[in-house]
Amino acid sequence: GAVVSQHPSRVICKSGTSVKIECRSLDFQATTMFWYRQFPKQSLMLMATSNEGSKATYEQGVEKDKFLINHASLTLSTLTVTSAHPEDSSFYICSARVGEAGKYNEQFFGPGTRLTVL
Amino acid sequence: LAKTTQPISMDSYEGQEVNITCSHNNIATNDYITWYQQFPSQGPRFIIQGYKTKVTNEVASLFIPADRKSSTLSLPRVSLSDTAVYYCLVGGLNTGTASKLTFGTGTRLQVTL
Numbered sequence: 729g730a731v732v733s734q735h736p737s738r739v740i741c742k743s744g745t746s747v748k749i750e751c752r753s754l755d756f757q758a759t760t761m762f763w764y765r766q767f768p769k770q771s772l773m774l775m776a777t778s779n780e781g782s783k784a785t786y787e788q789g790v791e792k793d794k795f796l797i798n799h800a801s802l803t804l805s806t807l808t809v810t811s812a813h814p815e816d817s818s819f820y821i822c823s824a825r826v827g828e829a830g831k832y833n834e835q836f837f838g839p840g841t842r843l844t845v846l
Numbered sequence: 847l848a849k850t851t852q853p854i855s856m857d858s859y860e861g862q863e864v865n866i867t868c869s870h871n872n873i874a875t876n877d878y879i880t881w882y883q884q885f886p887s888q889g890p891r892f893i894i895q896g897y898k899t900k901v902t903n904e905v906a907s908l909f910i911p912a913d914r915k916s917s918t919l920s921l922p923r924v925s926l927s928d929t930a931v932y933y934c935l936v937g938g939l940n941t942g943t944a945s946k947l948t949f950g951t952g953t954r955l956q957v958t959l
Contacts, residue, residue, distance in 0.1 A: 732889075734889075762946070762947070764949075771933070771949045771950060771951055771952055772890070772933075772949040773949070774946060774947070774948065774949075777946060819887065821889045821890075823889075823890075823947075834880075834892060834895070835947060836892075837882075837889035837890045837891070838889050839888055839889050840887065840888060840889045842887065
């Protein structure tokens with residue numbers, strides 16, 4: 729099946745620093761990638777949808793200036809958490825989808841990135 | 847977006863069949879039903895997907911009644927390694943907001959000896 733990777737798998741940073749998380753589709757081209765956040769014992773919450781070559785669409789309540797998303801190619805999307813604070817500590821998961829308009833397309837999820845802000 | 851309702855948790859013994867039912871009363875005509883499995887600190891893993899009637903693969907079966915307002919994931923002869931959270935999602939065609947997947951609370955399955 730299709731493989732999605734994330735890097736790094738876990739990161740610890742100091743409060744106020746910025747952290748970049750990469751999401752790659754390894755064996756397919758993803759026209760759309762999604763970013764989720766998951767707090768302990770909770771479900772996944774969709775943060776934003778990014779389409780290659782265009783600006784990301786953020787869900788209500790997600791600060792676009794704090795969570796910068798870049799989808800520069802069909803195999804790479806990045807999420808940058810700017811000026812991270814302890815409350816941003818969470819498990820960040822991306823997913824990728826091969827996009828064909830008018831068809832149902834399965835999403836393939838990455839392994840997740842554990843962010844801890846001290 | 848169709849909202850889903852699942853039991854928060856279920857317990858089972860190893861070797862038993864487990865059925866997890868999901869309600870999705872507002873499912874749209876274009877919506878498919880997909881089930882994912884998630885282990886702690888891992889991304890969700892696709893289990894099975896269907897539109898109507900019954901679908902079976904090597905790990906599970908999915909039963910969908912004619913009105914499609916609910917679905918049941920059936921796991922035959924579960925083992926300890928099936929302990930995980932199971933999510934039922936409904937989503938439609940790759941067009942605009944219908945293409946987003948909204949995760950509900952999921953069902954935490956605990957399998958014991």
